[in-house]
Amino acid sequence: MGAECGDYVSRIYELLDGELDDTGRAKLQAHLDECPPCLDEYELDRILKTLVQRSCACEHAPDTLRLQILQRITTVRVTQVHIQEG
Template sequence: MDKGERDDPRAARQADCSEALLRVYEFLDGELGPSECAKIAAHLDECGPCLNEYNLDTTLKALIKRSCSAERAPDTLRTSIMARISTTVYRIDGS
């Protein structure tokens, strides 16, 4: 956090929101370590807009799971999607 964010609580909150929303699917999937989970959970407890987004994502994920449980995507499609996700995550984190 830079000096401007320390001086402006709203900027610090926006940074916390950005991180929480960026990592919400990792949180939902149990892919974060204990300290990251605690940080995201604490933020969701304090931030109504992020909690609403989390609830929407949880509902969407459950709906997709329920709707698609009988079918499996072809392996070539699954591989292509995973490659695109990996590329997108790398661009966000590694750029």
């Protein structure tokens, strides 16, 4: 990841929460297009958010559930890396 990536990664959450304005969204989108690690991060956050919303629509997900989701995502990521390398 580049030096500016941390900044963009923190904005991914804002994007997914619908808190970014058009300018911020376009800037982040442009970065995601040319930065695969950040795009990865975006995909993972998007999946995580969807899973949490689906499993618990009105309350915060309990820590155990969040851990399970994170473990599943880690597995997905490892699998993807293997596919890319293989």
